[in-house]
Amino acid sequence: MPSGSADAATQKRPQADHPLAFDSSAKWERSAKIGLRPEPFGALAYHFDTRRLVFLKSAVLVQLVDGLVDHDSADAAIEAIVEPTDDRSRQAHVKALASLAEAGVIEPVTTAISSVG
Amino acid sequence: MTATQSSPLTLISKSASTKTQAVPPLVEQLKGGLDAPICLTWELTYACNLACVHCLSSSGRRDPKELTTAEALAVVDELADLQVFYVNLGGGEPMLRKDFLDIVDHAVSRNVGVKFSTNGYYIDKAAAERFAATDLLDIQISLDGFDAETNDAVRGKGSWEAARRAMDNLADANFGEFKISIVATRHNVDQLDDYKKMADEYGAQLRVTRLRPSGRGVDSYQDLRLTHPQQQQIFRWIMDHPDVLTGDSFFHLNALGKDTGETLPGLSMCGAGRIVCLIDPIGDVYACPFVIHDEFMAGNVRDTGGFASVWRESDLFQELREPGAAGACASCNAYEACGGGCMAAKFFTGIPLDGPDPDCALGHADEAVAAASAAGVVPQPSQDHSRRPVTLGAKPS
Ligand code: SF4
Ligand code: SF4
Numbered sequence: 001m002p003s004g005s006a007d008a009a010t011q012k013r014p015q016a017d018h019p020l021a022f023d024s025s026a027k028w029e030r031s032a033k034i035g036l037r038p039e040p041f042g043a044l045a046y047h048f049d050t051r052r053l054v055f056l057k058s059a060v061l062v063q064l065v066d067g068l069v070d071h072d073s074a075d076a077a078i079e080a081i082v083e084p085t086d087d088r089s090r091q092a093h094v095k096a097l098a099s100l101a102e103a104g105v106i107e108p109v110t111t112a113i114s115s116v117g
Numbered sequence: 118m119t120a121t122q123s124s125p126l127t128l129i130s131k132s133a134s135t136k137t138q139a140v141p142p143l144v145e146q147l148k149g150g151l152d153a154p155i156c157l158t159w160e161l162t163y164a165c166n167l168a169c170v171h172c173l174s175s176s177g178r179r180d181p182k183e184l185t186t187a188e189a190l191a192v193v194d195e196l197a198d199l200q201v202f203y204v205n206l207g208g209g210e211p212m213l214r215k216d217f218l219d220i221v222d223h224a225v226s227r228n229v230g231v232k233f234s235t236n237g238y239y240i241d242k243a244a245a246e247r248f249a250a251t252d253l254l255d256i257q258i259s260l261d262g263f264d265a266e267t268n269d270a271v272r273g274k275g276s277w278e279a280a281r282r283a284m285d286n287l288a289d290a291n292f293g294e295f296k297i298s299i300v301a302t303r304h305n306v307d308q309l310d311d312y313k314k315m316a317d318e319y320g321a322q323l324r325v326t327r328l329r330p331s332g333r334g335v336d337s338y339q340d341l342r343l344t345h346p347q348q349q350q351i352f353r354w355i356m357d358h359p360d361v362l363t364g365d366s367f368f369h370l371n372a373l374g375k376d377t378g379e380t381l382p383g384l385s386m387c388g389a390g391r392i393v394c395l396i397d398p399i400g401d402v403y404a405c406p407f408v409i410h411d412e413f414m415a416g417n418v419r420d421t422g423g424f425a426s427v428w429r430e431s432d433l434f435q436e437l438r439e440p441g442a443a444g445a446c447a448s449c450n451a452y453e454a455c456g457g458g459c460m461a462a463k464f465f466t467g468i469p470l471d472g473p474d475p476d477c478a479l480g481h482a483d484e485a486v487a488a489a490s491a492a493g494v495v496p497q498p499s500q501d502h503s504r505r506p507v508t509l510g511a512k513p514s
Pocket of ligand 2: 388408
């Protein structure tokens with residue numbers, strides 16, 4: 001087909017149906033619908049549902065995304081993984097995680113409350 | 118992370134423009150190349166039932182050397198191992214391959230998303246339902262005129278009707294959001310609003326891309342390319358319609374925003390061999406789908422080491438990842454905005470690769486384009502599978 005389908009792959013898809021507010025005191029994890037590919041600058045994330053490409057522009061951010069699941073809150077993950085954790089860098093990473101949440105790269109972990117006695 | 122104000126993340130879907138920061142901007146890093154392409158086009162066959170005048174791959178007849186089913190499935194495996202997230206399948210008409218569905222199914226099963234580009238002739242009701250039931254599949258139907266007259270002059274008689282039938286079938290099958298893809302020409306640029314309405318009615322997404330003088334487009338480019346006023350027009354239109362996809366193909370028009378600071382959404386760079394490449398039906402790997410010419414052929418997927426070593430090690434791709442010189446554009450104050458434009462468009466209009474884009478919005482290439490075309494020094498594509506000479510149909514007035 002002559003339809004030009006080259007170019008850089010920037011998709012401008014509508015965002016996830018239910019954008020989630022980012023609560024950094026909650027527990028988060030990398031979405032199962034995400035492909036993450038290591039790259040020299042950090043990693044490239046691809047959301048298989050929304051078909052959005054997202055650049056994670058540092059190796060630390062990649063570690064953070066992968067490490068979220070091991071901590072009770074995003075704040076705790078940042079504290080443990082990001083160095084140094086001065087206010088500025090903490091804020092920058094909260095902001096980055098908020099954008100990732102909005103793009104559906106990370107999702108809140110909903111702990112199923114079961115009534116097993 | 119260095120201590121900067123900017124977030125360590127860029128959503129490419131918003132804009133890749135990064136604030137000044139200590140780490141090189143993302144665009145600079147992308148220019149150095151990635152471990153695997155982001156935008157990989159794989160043309161499955163040179164066979165096509167149509168003969169569009171601007172076909173970028175000069176398709177028509179099948180090539181006897183095309184990849185076998187086993188070879189094609191092996192390419193899919195390799196792409197999956199490289200974590201290529203999705204491929205753009207095309208042709209020719211990809212649905213003409215008897216193993217088309219096998220290739221699609223295999224890709225999807227290996228978590229490689231598929232978008233395929235088709236003229237729609239073979240999307241009957243049954244095919245539409247089959248596609249609607251397939252995950253990770255995206256379909257793009259080409260339509261180069263809002264009405265039959267405009268479209269068929271470029272794509273051939275009956276092609277408008279076939280494309281509309283395919284869209285109807287996809288809508289009836291509840292496929293979801295397919296794409297309607299238009300190559301912008303001087304005859305359809307006034308129809309963009311109509312197209313948008315049509316896409317909205319279908320629940321489809323509109324995609325408008327730039328015409329390039331590639332393949333048979335070498336011959337039809339002068340008759341179809343946008344005029345300077347039309348470049349202004351489409352620049353504005355895209356700015357006003359951020360939900361329309363463009364494949365970032367109009368970044369050369371960013372020169373028009375140099376005074377107002379406006380830039381089109383997306384990456385403003387040539388991705389050839391850096392984030393973009395083409396695998397052609399016989400397995401040859403080119404820097405981009407729009408440069409099917411020996412000069413831009415980096416290797417073949419059948420070579421030892423396969424696609425990965427062509428992508429990572431070929432001399433050509435290494436070279437394309439080196440920082441380029443601005444050449445004749447160096448003195449232009451729009452260079453930062455437009456980057457000098459599209460390599461393929463320059464090459465096939467006989468302009469040096471460090472010269473201005475033939476569609477330079479500031480008109481800096483007009484003389485050179487006219488001179489090269491008068492002297493007949495424009496290169497021809499090295500693959501031509503046209504069934505017979507193809508000429509532009511009755512032009513709409
Ligand atoms: S002269 Fe070169 S840099 Fe300037 S607008 Fe034209 S193509 Fe872009
Ligand atoms: S050569 Fe042109 S079409 Fe190909 S990647 Fe570069 S700018 Fe895009």
